[in-house]
Amino acid sequence: MIKVHEIGSETLKTAIRIYCDYEYKDSSRRLWFEVSEDYLEYTSTECGDAFFVVLVLLAHYQGQDISFETPVSTRLYYGVTEILLPGLRILNPELPVINVVAKTQDFCFNPTAVGTALSLGIDSFHAVASSFNGPYPVTHLTLFNSGAFGDYGGEVSRSLFQQTAESVAEAAAEMGLPLITVDSNLSEILNISFVPTHSIRNLSFALLFPSLFHQFYYASGYPVSKFKLDSASGDATHYDLLVAKALCTESFEVMIAGLHDDRIDKIATVASFSPSNHHLNVCILADSNKFLNRSENQVRNCSRCFKCVKTMVAMDALGVLNNYSHVFDLEIYNSERIRYLGWIIYDAKKLKSSHAIEIILEGQKTPGFIPVQAYGYAFSRGRKNLIRKLQYRK
Numbered sequence: 001m002i003k004v005h006e007i008g009s010e011t012l013k014t015a016i017r018i019y020c021d022y023e024y025k026d027s028s029r030r031l032w033f034e035v036s037e038d039y040l041e042y043t044s045t046e047c048g049d050a051f052f053v054v055l056v057l058l059a060h061y062q063g064q065d066i067s068f069e070t071p072v073s074t075r076l077y078y079g080v081t082e083i084l085l086p087g088l089r090i091l092n093p094e095l096p097v098i099n100v101v102a103k104t105q106d107f108c109f110n111p112t113a114v115g116t117a118l119s120l121g122i123d124s125f126h127a128v129a130s131s132f133n134g135p136y137p138v139t140h141l142t143l144f145n146s147g148a149f150g151d152y153g154g155e156v157s158r159s160l161f162q163q164t165a166e167s168v169a170e171a172a173a174e175m176g177l178p179l180i181t182v183d184s185n186l187s188e189i190l191n192i193s194f195v196p197t198h199s200i201r202n203l204s205f206a207l208l209f210p211s212l213f214h215q216f217y218y219a220s221g222y223p224v225s226k227f228k229l230d231s232a233s234g235d236a237t238h239y240d241l242l243v244a245k246a247l248c249t250e251s252f253e254v255m256i257a258g259l260h261d262d263r264i265d266k267i268a269t270v271a272s273f274s275p276s277n278h279h280l281n282v283c284i285l286a287d288s289n290k291f292l293n294r295s296e297n298q299v300r301n302c303s304r305c306f307k308c309v310k311t312m313v314a315m316d317a318l319g320v321l322n323n324y325s326h327v328f329d330l331e332i333y334n335s336e337r338i339r340y341l342g343w344i345i346y347d348a349k350k351l352k353s354s355h356a357i358e359i360i361l362e363g364q365k366t367p368g369f370i371p372v373q374a375y376g377y378a379f380s381r382g383r384k385n386l387i388r389k390l391q392y393r394k
């Protein structure tokens with residue numbers, strides 16, 4: 001049994017820490033979020049929604065019943081217990097059904113803002129850019145230390161989060177939108193992989209501001225045609241729509257951006273949004289990326305990892321790559337272009353990657369876009385992989 005106590009807050013040097021202590025396995029632990037004083041008025045220690053989502057997720061993975069002292073929104077309690085947890089049990093059938101005890105109420109918050117997280121990647125830039133063509137244009141940008149910079153948290157991921165926050169602040173200033181950054185120790189507490197839980201984690205941060213956000217766009221990595229909820233769907237992006245339906249309150253609605261867009265469509269939309277020219281960052285921001293340059297204050301695109309290569313080739317196919325000379329090293333691209341195209345052809349033909357197929361189809365609209373030597377590179381990549389596999393079998 002996990003027993004969660006009331007929410008409290010304390011003033012730190014540069015931020016306000018909102019926290020709750022909970023008892024588990026005979027010890028007391030603390031979950032916290034840190035927000036700037038400027039946004040404190042939009043939080044609430046009377047409403048436990050953000051803590052409720054994180055700690056119910058913890059209870060689910062630990063197979064523990066859980067009880068809360070601070071009340072939660074009635075609609076959120078319904079969504080978590082009737083929509084989210086039954087969904088998570090389909091994904092993790094080996095875990096037991098848990099009992100969730102919390103007082104519920106309608107808090108009558110009156111938020112009006114529209115938020116989204118900006119990580120500077122294609123999906124998040126697309127969420128912002130596409131919102132300006134619809135009825136709910138984004139009014140506030142956010143960046144949360146939710147596990148995207150390291151599944152299990154810790155100081156290395158915290159420093160990547162802080163570095164990224166500096167870059168996002170520059171982009172937000174160019175867009176004329178306020179940026180809210182929130183640090184938390186939820187990744188350290190959950191101690192589980194980020195990919196199957198990213199939407200739940202990120203949306204818990206948005207729930208920390210019940211007096212601010214009325215709508216919150218969550219940028220989905222896959223179109224809804226790839227919706228999947230079974231024990232093999234390891235990436236939460238496959239079931240973002242279910243999470244969005246679950247994590248609502250009486251005054252907070254999650255909207256999925258890019259529900260019907262392929263990645264090449266998103267890149268085309270982002271390319272028409274000029275702030276992306278100076279701030280797009282698609283690179284793999286992890287120590288596993290051997291090309292990552294962290295010597296500068298801000299983390300730049302390496303122009304060599306697979307995420308950079310995919311995006312550059314897609315932009316080349318769309319005829320917009322030259323607009324991104326500030327964020328990609330186009331000298332590297334031009335010298336490696338045939339090899340990079342070969343890489344994408346291999347992924348399209350051999351691995352059936354839908355994004356690689358979209359890029360090739362887009363490129364084929366321009367006669368001569370793919371030189372014949374690129375097919376040679378694709379063939380040699382396939383041969384190398386085959387040799388590696390055969391050696392591994394020995």
Ligand SMILES: [Zn+2]
Pocket residue numbers: 282283284301302303304305306307308309
């Ligand atoms: Zn890269």
